[in-house]
Amino acid sequence: MEKNHNVSRRQFLTYALLGTGGFMAAGLIMPMVRFGVDPILQADAEDDMIDVVGVDELTDVPQAFDMEYEQDHGWHVEQVTETVWMFLEGDEVVALSPTCTHLGCTVSWGTDADNPEQFFCPCHFGRFERDGTNVPGTPPTEPLHRYDHEVRDGRVLLGSPSPQL
Amino acid sequence: MRWQTADIDTYQQSQSYVDTVLVPLLSVSLGEEMKNHVAMGEYISLIAMEMEKQFRGRLLQLPPLVYPQNEPREQLLRHAGAWVDELKANGKNHVIWITSDPAWKNDENDLPGLLLWFPHLPIEHMDKKLQQKTMNDQMKEILPQVMKEWQKENGI
Ligand code: FES
Numbered sequence: 607m608e609k610n611h612n613v614s615r616r617q618f619l620t621y622a623l624l625g626t627g628g629f630m631a632a633g634l635i636m637p638m639v640r641f642g643v644d645p646i647l648q649a650d651a652e653d654d655m656i657d658v659v660g661v662d663e664l665t666d667v668p669q670a671f672d673m674e675y676e677q678d679h680g681w682h683v684e685q686v687t688e689t690v691w692m693f694l695e696g697d698e699v700v701a702l703s704p705t706c707t708h709l710g711c712t713v714s715w716g717t718d719a720d721n722p723e724q725f726f727c728p729c730h731f732g733r734f735e736r737d738g739t740n741v742p743g744t745p746p747t748e749p750l751h752r753y754d755h756e757v758r759d760g761r762v763l764l765g766s767p768s769p770q771l
Numbered sequence: 772m773r774w775q776t777a778d779i780d781t782y783q784q785s786q787s788y789v790d791t792v793l794v795p796l797l798s799v800s801l802g803e804e805m806k807n808h809v810a811m812g813e814y815i816s817l818i819a820m821e822m823e824k825q826f827r828g829r830l831l832q833l834p835p836l837v838y839p840q841n842e843p844r845e846q847l848l849r850h851a852g853a854w855v856d857e858l859k860a861n862g863k864n865h866v867i868w869i870t871s872d873p874a875w876k877n878d879e880n881d882l883p884g885l886l887l888w889f890p891h892l893p894i895e896h897m898d899k900k901l902q903q904k905t906m907n908d909q910m911k912e913i914l915p916q917v918m919k920e921w922q923k924e925n926g927i
Contacts, residue, residue, distance in 0.1 A: 672903060687903050709781070709788055709828025717914075728918060729829035730788060745788075 655756055655763035658690065661699065662760065668693040668715040668725070668736065670704070673764055690753060690764060691715060691725070695737070701753035702738045703767040708745040725750065738770055772831050773823060782831060791826070791921070792863050794854065795819045795835035796870035808840065811871035811891045818869055818889055821906045826917065830867070844874070848881050855883045855927050865926035867917065883927045885920045887913055 658673045668691045677684045689712070691702045702725075704712050711729035718726035718733065724741065725734040733741040738750035754765035772778040772789065782789055797812045816835075823832045836854070838847055851868070858866055866884035868875070871891040879886050889909065894902045920926055 674899075685899065687899075706828060709785055711828040712825045727828075728914065728921075729826055 655754075655765050657761050658701075658764050659692065659762050660760055661757055661762055664692055664694045664699065664762070666694050668702070670714070691750075692762070693736075699755050699757060699762055700737065701755050701762070701764055703751040703753065705751065705767075706732050706746060707740065707748045707750060708732050713750070772827055774832060774834055785828075786862075789829055789831055790863055791830040791865040791867060792858050793819060793822060793826075793830050793832045793867050793869065796868050796872060796875060797835045797837045798840045798870075798872045798874075799837055800840040802840075804840070807891075810893070810895065814891050814894060815869055815871050815889065817894070817906065818909060821910055822867075822869070822913070825910055825914075829921075831863075840872075844878060848878060851882055859927060863927070865920055865923075867920065885916065885926070887916065 654675075656673055656675050659671045663669075663671075670689050671692055673688045673690050675686055675688075677686045689704050691704055693700055704714070704725075706713050706727040706729065708727065708730060711727050711732075713725045713727045713732070713734065715725055716722045717728070718724065718731075721733055723736065725736075725738070727733070727746070730745045732744045732746040734746065734750050735741065738752060740746040740749055749770040751767035752770050753767045756763045756765075772782050795815045795818075797815060798808055799812075800808045819832055819835075823830065836851065838850075855866060867887060868882060868884060869887045869889065871889050873888070875882065875886060876888055892905060894905055897905065
């Protein structure tokens with residue numbers, strides 16, 4: 607009787623430990639599954655490059671272009687228009703997001719009379735160099751985000767913006 | 772920033788950078804002029820969205836102040852004044868009112884803060900491209916006015 611009782615207690619412990627271990631394993635694996643899946647989803651998103659402008663419309667002065675696409679929120683599809691600042695650096699296309707990296711206002715090229723060769727944020731006078739680098743001493747702490755791009759048949763296609771750091 | 776929980780967290784962390792409040796003034800009437808009021812309201816809401824996008828790091832967009840078209844003007848001004856008291860008590864220096872209702876033009880001097888009056892443009896009849904361009908043009912026009920308001924040490 608006593609023996610049986612011991613065995614069943616040991617069994618109980620074994621099950622309990624297995625259970626806890628299983629639970630912990632799930633805790634470890636679940637995030638890994640998420641990490642594993644996420645890049646696949648992102649790769650998909652990156653494949654949806656959006657045709658924005660002809661390369662021949664670009665100059666070495668940054669110009670604003672509109673990028674239009676549909677955003678699927680699951681319950682409704684929204685038509686979004688985003689502005690992108692684009693220019694040529696030699697032969698290379700550069701596409702920068704206009705969203706100020708301080709608190710998110712919209713920056714423009716050359717609107718500050720004292721610094722005509724920079725991007726300017728009217729909200730707290732944030733400034734960025736032509737390549738998007740933030741000017742030290744102004745509120746932004748990181749460069750403007752840069753869009754992935756691809757040139758196909760003379761057209762510039764843009765993916766999504768990512769930090770330049 | 773918008774009047775939504777996600778933005779309010781950011782607002783509370785960076786309050787000292789957000790010194791401006793945006794309030795749309797929307798008139799409502801169910802009478803003959805109804806369609807006109809609806810169109811003006813739609814237009815002003817679009818402008819508000821666009822301004823929020825331009826200035827989101829420094830500006831908090833509040834829900835609109837909605838009023839019946841024939842509400843007595845003194846009463847409306849008193850109401851707006853109560854808002855200004857609330858804003859001042861919370862350290863906001865600037866308020867920008869936006870409207871298409873021409874009645875506010877006569878009250879401009881009695882209304883504390885910056886009043887931006889937009890003639891209602893029939894963008895509901897424009898295609899998406901033209902709408903966007905119209906909005907961009909409006910933004911270019913108001914940028915200097917907003918910058919001028921920000922140069923004032925104490926707006927309200
Ligand atoms: S949001 Fe651009 S400087 Fe603050």
